[in-house]
Amino acid sequence: MSEVIGIGSSPKRKEDARFVRGRGNYVADIKRPNMLVGVFHRSEHAHAILKSVDVSAALAVPGVRAVFTGEDMKADNVGGLPVGWGIKGKDGEPMKEPPHPPMAHGKVRYVGDAIAFVVAETEEQAQAASELVVVDYEVLPAVVGLVDALKPGAPAIYDEVENNLCCDWHLGDAPAVEAAFRSAAHVASIELVNNRLIGNPLEPRAAIGEYDFATGQYTLWTTSQFPHVVRLLMGEMVLHIPQHKLRVVAPDVGGGFGVKQFHYAEEAVVTWAAGRLGGAVKWVCQRSEGFVSDAHGRDHVTEAELALDEAGKFLAMRVKTLANMGAYLSTFGPNIPTNLYAPLLSGVYVIPSIYCEVKCVFTNTVPVDAYRGAGRPEATFVVERLVDLAAREMGIDKIEIRKRNMISRESYPYQTPVLVEYDSGDPRGCLDRAEVLADVAGFEARRAEAASRGKYLGLGISTYVEACGLAPSRLAGQLGARGGLYESATVRVHPSGVVTVLIGTHNHGQGHETTFAQIVSDHLGVPFEDVSIVCGDTDRVQFGMGTYGSRSLVVGGAALAKANDKVILKGRKIAAHQLEAALDDIIFEKGEFSVAGTDRKKSFVEIAGSAYVPFDYPLETLEPGLEEQAFYDPVNFTYPGGAHFAEVEIDPETGVVTIMRYTAVDDVGTVINPMIVHGQLHGGIAQGIGQALFEHGVYDQTSGQLLSGSFMDYCMPRADNLPNFLLEQHSTTCTHTPMGVKGCGECGTIGSPAAIISAVVDALKPLGVSHVDMPATPNHIWNIIRSSSARLAAE
Amino acid sequence: MKPFAYHKPDSVSAAVALLAAHANAVPLAGGMTLVPTMKQRLAGPDHIVDLSGIAGLSGVSMDGGTLVIGASTRHADVASSELVLAKLPALARLAGRIGDQQVRHRGTIGGSIANNDPAADYPAAVLALGADIVTDRRSIRADDFFIDMFETALEPGEIVTSVRFPLPDAAAYCKFANPASRYALAGVFVAKTGDAVRVAVTGAASAVFRAGDIETALSESFEPSALERISIDASGLMADIHADSEYRAQLVMVMARRAVAMALSPG
Numbered sequence A: 001m002s003e004v005i006g007i008g009s010s011p012k013r014k015e016d017a018r019f020v021r022g023r024g025n026y027v028a029d030i031k032r033p034n035m036l037v038g039v040f041h042r043s044e045h046a047h048a049i050l051k052s053v054d055v056s057a058a059l060a061v062p063g064v065r066a067v068f069t070g071e072d073m074k075a076d077n078v079g080g081l082p083v084g085w086g087i088k089g090k091d092g093e094p095m096k097e098p099p100h101p102p103m104a105h106g107k108v109r110y111v112g113d114a115i116a117f118v119v120a121e122t123e124e125q126a127q128a129a130s131e132l133v134v135v136d137y138e139v140l141p142a143v144v145g146l147v148d149a150l151k152p153g154a155p156a157i158y159d160e161v162e163n164n165l166c167c168d169w170h171l172g173d174a175p176a177v178e179a180a181f182r183s184a185a186h187v188a189s190i191e192l193v194n195n196r197l198i199g200n201p202l203e204p205r206a207a208i209g210e211y212d213f214a215t216g217q218y219t220l221w222t223t224s225q226f227p228h229v230v231r232l233l234m235g236e237m238v239l240h241i242p243q244h245k246l247r248v249v250a251p252d253v254g255g256g257f258g259v260k261q262f263h264y265a266e267e268a269v270v271t272w273a274a275g276r277l278g279g280a281v282k283w284v285c286q287r288s289e290g291f292v293s294d295a296h297g298r299d300h301v302t303e304a305e306l307a308l309d310e311a312g313k314f315l316a317m318r319v320k321t322l323a324n325m326g327a328y329l330s331t332f333g334p335n336i337p338t339n340l341y342a343p344l345l346s347g348v349y350v351i352p353s354i355y356c357e358v359k360c361v362f363t364n365t366v367p368v369d370a371y372r373g374a375g376r377p378e379a380t381f382v383v384e385r386l387v388d389l390a391a392r393e394m395g396i397d398k399i400e401i402r403k404r405n406m407i408s409r410e411s412y413p414y415q416t417p418v419l420v421e422y423d424s425g426d427p428r429g430c431l432d433r434a435e436v437l438a439d440v441a442g443f444e445a446r447r448a449e450a451a452s453r454g455k456y457l458g459l460g461i462s463t464y465v466e467a468c469g470l471a472p473s474r475l476a477g478q479l480g481a482r483g484g485l486y487e488s489a490t491v492r493v494h495p496s497g498v499v500t501v502l503i504g505t506h507n508h509g510q511g512h513e514t515t516f517a518q519i520v521s522d523h524l525g526v527p528f529e530d531v532s533i534v535c536g537d538t539d540r541v542q543f544g545m546g547t548y549g550s551r552s553l554v555v556g557g558a559a560l561a562k563a564n565d566k567v568i569l570k571g572r573k574i575a576a577h578q579l580e581a582a583l584d585d586i587i588f589e590k591g592e593f594s595v596a597g598t599d600r601k602k603s604f605v606e607i608a609g610s611a612y613v614p615f616d617y618p619l620e621t622l623e624p625g626l627e628e629q630a631f632y633d634p635v636n637f638t639y640p641g642g643a644h645f646a647e648v649e650i651d652p653e654t655g656v657v658t659i660m661r662y663t664a665v666d667d668v669g670t671v672i673n674p675m676i677v678h679g680q681l682h683g684g685i686a687q688g689i690g691q692a693l694f695e696h697g698v699y700d701q702t703s704g705q706l707l708s709g710s711f712m713d714y715c716m717p718r719a720d721n722l723p724n725f726l727l728e729q730h731s732t733t734c735t736h737t738p739m740g741v742k743g744c745g746e747c748g749t750i751g752s753p754a755a756i757i758s759a760v761v762d763a764l765k766p767l768g769v770s771h772v773d774m775p776a777t778p779n780h781i782w783n784i785i786r787s788s789s790a791r792l793a794a795e
Numbered sequence B: 001m002k003p004f005a006y007h008k009p010d011s012v013s014a015a016v017a018l019l020a021a022h023a024n025a026v027p028l029a030g031g032m033t034l035v036p037t038m039k040q041r042l043a044g045p046d047h048i049v050d051l052s053g054i055a056g057l058s059g060v061s062m063d064g065g066t067l068v069i070g071a072s073t074r075h076a077d078v079a080s081s082e083l084v085l086a087k088l089p090a091l092a093r094l095a096g097r098i099g100d101q102q103v104r105h106r107g108t109i110g111g112s113i114a115n116n117d118p119a120a121d122y123p124a125a126v127l128a129l130g131a132d133i134v135t136d137r138r139s140i141r142a143d144d145f146f147i148d149m150f151e152t153a154l155e156p157g158e159i160v161t162s163v164r165f166p167l168p169d170a171a172a173y174c175k176f177a178n179p180a181s182r183y184a185l186a187g188v189f190v191a192k193t194g195d196a197v198r199v200a201v202t203g204a205a206s207a208v209f210r211a212g213d214i215e216t217a218l219s220e221s222f223e224p225s226a227l228e229r230i231s232i233d234a235s236g237l238m239a240d241i242h243a244d245s246e247y248r249a250q251l252v253m254v255m256a257r258r259a260v261a262m263a264l265s266p267g
C-alpha cells in the first residue's frame, strides 16, 4: 500500500528489514580486490620509552607484506590526530595540545597505544607476525588516577605539560558566587566520582583503506558517525590528501554512542598503509582490542557546593571538577567536560549564580571523549546529587525542594547564569505528571511492605535538562569549535516522483531512514515507501557534520525541512507555468499543486515528471529539474528535559540493588515517530542504569593495566536487570527549530544515573547514608551497609 | 587462531589413541572455553580431537541408585531432562543457570569439570554429591579430582566419559552470579544423605572446596538457622574487582543458608 506516513505516526523501521535478516552491509563485510589485512601490535605498558621496535622476525613470516611503525609514519611526515575543539584556560592561554601520532614513537602512554601495524595476506599471518614484533621498553612509572596525576612528583606524561594539566578552565561569576555563599543560610557540599565508562557498541570498529594508482584516489570505509569530518580531519591534517582525492564511506554502522564520532588513529594508518602498498588494507577491531582503543567516557572527580537561603531556595552553586583526558586528546576530548558540562549546571532550576572550574588532566589511560550524553549526564549528576543532599540536610522533602526552585513555564525563554538560554520547557509539568505515574503517594506503603520482608526500598528522583542539537555555529566558534556545525540535506525528486534524500547526518541505529522518510512523506505528500535516505558517503552526499549530540533530527531534520520547502516552491513555480497562473495563486496541499479557487491542479508526480522534460521553460526564472539543497545552522541549542523516578529494592544480605519501577516523563519537543522516540528513551535509560549500577572501567593503579578489559569483567546492563519502563512525553515545542523538535537521543542516559543513585541513597537512609558513588555494585553496597551499620551500632 | 589438525573419532579408544599419538593434542567438547582461548591465541593446540562423534558419550540414565550423565551431555539437556528433574532436581536447576542459552546448548558437563574453572557451577555439584568421575581408564572420586585452578587429576590424554551421581535425600544449589560474566561469584551446593551433609563452594576460592564448618553445623541441624553463628574465613578467598574476599565470605554464608532453605522446600 502506497500511502503518506507523516509526522506523529509509528511505521516499522525501514532499515530493520535488512538488519533483522542479516543483510546489513558493515565495514567488516566489505571485501576489496587483493585486499590485505592488518593487525596492530599494541603497547603492553601504560608508560614506557620505546628503546627499539624490531620488526625483522615479523617481516619474515610468510604472507607478511609490511610492518609499519610510528617512526615510519613520522619519516613520511604524517601529522598528528587533530582536536576539533580547542579550549582556553582561566589565564586565557590555549590548552596544552601535545602531538597525538597515529602510532607511537619515542614513548607509549597507555596500554593499547599502537606501536606497529602488521600487514599480511591473511589475518592469521598478521596476528602470528604481530606476536613476533619485539619491543624493547624502558618502563616508566604510570599514573591513571586524576587526583594522583596532579600531585607534585607524579609521573610526567609529557615533558612539556607541567603537572599533567592540559587546561585549567572555568565558567561563571566567581565573586558573585562567593558573595552568595557568604550570605547563605545553608550550604550543602558533596564529593563525587563520575565513573569511567567503555561504550562497547555492538559492532566493533573497523576500517579499510584503499589507494587507486590510476586515479590517485583514496577511499576509506570506516565505522564512523561522521565520514565528512573524518575526510576533513584525516585528509587535511593527518595524511595531507586533498579532500577531493579522498572518499570516506561509513556504510551500515552497528551502534555508535559517541565511540565512533572521533577521528581514530586506525583510520589514518590503514589509509596511509594502503597508499604505501598500493591497494586495499583492512583492519577489524577485536572486542578485547576495542576495550583498550575505543575512546572511553566520563571519568570525573568533583567537589560541589550549593548555597541556599532559609526557605530552601537556591542562591548559588560552586563546582570543581577534575576531568580525565586519558593519554592524548581525542577529537572532542577537552570540549566534553567543559563546554558541554558547565553550561548545564543550572539544570531546570533558578540558580542566580554559578561558578565552575574544570581541570583537564592527562593520565596513562585510553583517551576519554564523548559518550552518549557527553558532559550532560555528569552535570545532571552533580546538580541532582546536591539538590537531594540539600533537601535532606534542611529537612525538606526532595520533591518539594525541586518544585520550590524550578524554572516556571512562564519564565521561558530563561537565561541561565552559565551562557545558555533555554527557549522552552515545562519542568514542573514533567515532574507533576511523573509523580502521579510513579505513584509516589503509594511509596511509603510499598516501603513498609519491603521492610517487612527485610529489604530496603528507596524512591529516587532526577530532573534534567540537556543542551543538544549541536550546534549554533557562532556560539560554538566562540567556545572554541574549529569549524561550524551546521547540517545539510539534498532532496532529489526523481522523474517518477520518488524521492532520494542525501543528508549529512549518519544513521547507526537511530532509525533515520524511517524518521526522515516520514518528514518527506508529510511535507511533500509522497508515499512513505517512495522515500529513501542516503547518508555516509562523501562521494554521494554534499557535506555534513554527522551524527552526535542529538543533532540529527534537530539540525539535519531542519535542513531537510528547509529543502522540502524549496522543493515545494520550485514545484509551485512549475505548476504556475503549466497551469498559467500566478505563483501566488498556486497552493500545495496533500501532494497536489492547484490554482486557488479552481479545480485546476497537477499532482506531485506529474510536476516531477514534467520537470525533467520541459521544452518551454522561461529559463531565466525557471530551470528544469526538481532537486533542492538546504543548509541549516541552528540559532540556539535545543533543551529537552524531564523528570525521572526510580524505585529500587536492596537486599541487605547481598547488597544487590533491584530496580522495581522506572518512570520517566520527558519533553523532547515535537515527536516524529513515537515508537522510535520510545526506543531511544529505553536504550538511553538502560545505558544510564548501566552507569549507575554496573559499568566501570577500572585500571590497576600501579601498572596501569585495564582490569575491566572484557565482558567477563566489564558489566553491561542486560534485559533481566531492567524492569518495564513507564514512559510518557510532556512536550513543549521548541521555539526555533522548524518542526519544533528538540531531540531525544541522550535524554535517557542523562536523566537516569542520578535517579537511580537517588533511589539507592534513599533506600539506605535508615543507615544514615547520604551518597553512594557509581556503580552501585553489590559489593560496594554491602560494604556501605556493613560500615554504616557498624557506625550506627557504635553510636 | 593458529592452524591445527582436526580429528573426529567415533570411539573413546580411537580418541584416546589420537591424543596419545600426537603431541599438543586436546579433546574438544562444546568448545565454549577451548575455542575462545584459541581465538585469542592463548591456546594453540596442533591437534583437536572432537568428541562429538562418539556415540554413547552423551545422555542421562539410571544405574541402580546412581544417576549417570555422559560427558558430552549438554547443559541444556541436563536442565530439561525428565530423569534429572525427577531424581536430582538440584542438578537440573544448576545446569539451567549456567551461562546463557547459547552456552547451555553447546557446553558439556565433561568439558566443564575437565576445565575446572574456579567459578564454574558443576564442580560444586560433583564435589558436594560425592560423584565419581569415570574416564577411559579409571574412576576418580570427586574428592580427588579437583586439584586447583584449572587443574584436575586427569592425566594427559585421559578422557572423561561420564559422571556418576549418588542420589541424596535433599540437595540444592544456590549461586550468586558475577554480574558481568554470570559465572559464580559464590555458589554453594548442599547435599544431605542420611545424616551426612556435604557442602561444596565454588567461585569463592582458587578452586571448588568443601566447607567443613558448614558441613559440621548442618550435620547437627539441617536448618538455615544452624548457620547463623558461623562464618567463613575470608583470608583464603579470592578478591577481584567484583568482590573482595570479605564479601565473598559473606556471600558463601548467604548462599549456604538459602541453599539449605531450598533443599528443605524444593519446588
Ligand SMILES: Cc1cc2nc3c(=O)[nH]c(=O)nc-3n(C[C@H](O)[C@H](O)[C@H](O)COP(=O)(O)OP(=O)(O)OC[C@H]3O[C@@H](n4cnc5c(N)ncnc54)[C@H](O)[C@@H]3O)c2cc1C
Residues within 6 Å of the ligand: B026, B027, B028, B029, B030, B031, B032, B033, B034, B035, B051, B071, B072, B075, B097, B098, B099, B100, B103, B106, B107, B108, B109, B110, B111, B112, B114, B115, B119, B120, B121, B122, B154, B158, B159, B160, B161, B181, B182, B183, B184
Ligand atoms: C559466555 C559464557 C558463559 C559461561 N557461563 C558459565 C557459568 O555461568 N557457569 C559455568 O559453570 N560455566 C559457564 N561457562 C562455561 C561453559 O558452561 C562450559 O562448561 C565450558 O565452556 C566447558 O565446556 P565445553 O563443553 O564447552 O568444553 P570445551 O571448551 O570444549 O573444553 C574445555 C576443556 O576441557 C577439555 N575437555 C573437554 N571435554 C573433555 C573430556 N570429556 N575429557 C577430558 N577433557 C575434556 C578440553 O580439552 C578443554 O581443555 C560459560 C561459558 C561461556 C562462553
